[in-house]
Amino acid sequence: MTWISKSITVFGGLLLAHACYSAQEHSALQSLRASTAALTSPSPAVATLPIDIAVETVVATLVILLGLVLNTRPLRPIQWRVWAGKVEREGEEGFIDSSGEVSRDYIGNPFRFLETRPGFIDIRKQRKEFADWVKNGGERLGASAGAGAQ
Amino acid sequence: MVPSLLHPPSQLSPAAALQLSQQAPAVLQSSPSTVSASPLSALFRTSETPDLWAKYENLLLSCLRTGDEVAARQCLERLVARFGDDNERVMAFKGLLKEADAQHNGDLDRVLKEYDQILKDNNTNIPITKRRIALLRSMGRVPEAASALVQLLQFSPTDAEAWSELADVYFSQGLYPQAVYALEEALILAPNAWNIHAHLGEMQYMAATATGAAGGSYNKYMAEALKRFTRSIEICDDYLRGYYGLKLVTSRVLKDAVKPTKQADEDEFTLPDTTTVEQLNELATAKLSEIVRHYTAQDLGWRGYDELEVAAARELLSKDGSAIER
Known part of the structure; x- marks a missing residue:
């Protein structure tokens, strides 16, 4: 889909450039005509842009807009249940932004802290559980995770 | 996928916690050891971000869990250098480190006495109140923890986390009606x-x-x-x-x-x-x-x-x- 929207944007840009060039040429021609006309008759020439150049400019702008709008990423859900369902169903994957990183404002379920309760953590129990995990074959897993981190 | 350091690590699996704590040397090295709070230095150096402190806190928790006390101590030192000894959050972290270091019940009693002393000076220190409750519960003195929690909720009734903890305490004692009530209160705060x-x-x-x-x-x-x-x-x-x-x-x-029984009460x-x-x-x-x-x-x-x-x-x-x- 992206190549369609990108080519639409490029096409709109070409149209706009063409309109600009035409307008510039037209005004150059007008001023030339005015300078030659001034020699023959004293009435000043009215410099108006031809209607086709004006139309081309407007159409080019609209085409560029269309291309840009088509190129945007899908919008985030704004309904609570849809958004919450996305958090549960897709996890981090659903919130990757255009740079390929997990979006900075992604925090998962914002109410998870009510179940994990970081203010009340029992650090001694956590340490003991971790030590048990290491004893029961966690070493191998830990070694591979360490190799991955380095 | 490596979990982010920006979120509290308490729900992570042991493997993920280990992965996090193994990042500790890199994170500690890549960030400056002291950040001056004076406005003059902010003119010349890149300014600190709140992320940095969140990272230190979460790193501290992960390292404590995996037993990497050297890195945990370093994180705490940096937090203290920035926020001072009398910051309530930092005080709670210091207590946490002492709890983790405690070898036997005597040490734990000493930590508990320190908490009591801090609370005597300032009894609205919520992080320390929470640590004290958690320590009581961890030492098996659950009824005391429950009454302390009720006291905390009396002066801070909008703390959903504390209501949820109270529900968990009651639930562990098999007091279902009380647990349900406490969790309903948490739901009122977070509907x-x-x-x-x-x-x-x-x-x-x-x-x-x-x-x-x-x-x-x-x-x-x-x-x-x-x-x-x-x-x-x-x-x-x-x-x-x-x-x-x-x-x-x-x-x-x-x-x-x-x-389905017909209830006389309309609300039921x-x-x-x-x-x-x-x-x-x-x-x-x-x-x-x-x-x-x-x-x-x-x-x-x-x-x-x-x-x-x-x-x-x-x-x-x-x-x-x-x-x-x-």
Whole structure:
């Protein structure tokens, strides 16, 4: 889909450039005509842009807009249940932004802290559980995770 | 995927916590050891971000958990250098480090006395109050922890985390009505928390089944649990835990053939009629099997579920399937 929207944007840009060039040429021609006309008759020439150049400019702008709008990423859900369902169903994957990183404002379920309760953590129990995990074959897993981190 | 250091690490698996704490040397090296708080230095150096401090806090917790006390101490030193010794949050972290270091009960008593001393000077220090409660609970003095929690909630009644902790304390003692009440209070403060709705449903289901509660209270708890699970899937599409609970409750209600009793009280929520319960059961089964199928196939957009939860759902479905075959 992206190549369609990108080519639409490029096409709109070409149209706009063409309109600009035409307008510039037209005004150059007008001023030339005015300078030659001034020699023959004293009435000043009215410099108006031809209607086709004006139309081309407007159409080019609209085409560029269309291309840009088509190129945007899908919008985030704004309904609570849809958004919450996305958090549960897709996890981090659903919130990757255009740079390929997990979006900075992604925090998962914002109410998870009510179940994990970081203010009340029992650090001694956590340490003991971790030590048990290491004893029961966690070493191998830990070694591979360490190799991955380095 | 390596978990982010920007979120509190308390729910992570041991392997993930280990991965985090192994990042400690790199993180500590890459960030400056002291950040001056004076406005003059901010003119010349890149300014500090709140992220840095969140990182230090979470790193501290992970390192304490995995027993890497050197790195934990370094994180704490940097926090102290920035925020000072009398910052309430920093005080709580210092206490946490001492708790983790404690070898025997004497050390723990000493830490507890320090907490009491701090609270005597300033009894509105909420982080330290919470640490004291957690320490009491960890030392097995649960009734004291519960009364301290009630006191905390008296002067800070909008703390959803504390209500949730109180519910957990009561629940661990088997005091279901109190636990349900405390969790309902947490829900008042966080009405959109779908996981708390499901958690409350689980508690009520356990209260209904475990105690062998006869007649009225069984019906009441079952109806309430049904209500909570349906609410949790109402505010969160495809919520595995909600559908799991819904299936458990409806299967149980259908099996026991509970008759919906007419309640005199208008406010009381009663069980819906059998056809509605059957429909809910079918819906839950369909949704659960859909989730399990997509997760097993690793379809795009269905990979966010917890593996153990999906395994539990699969087991529940297979149990149900074999019951139908028989």
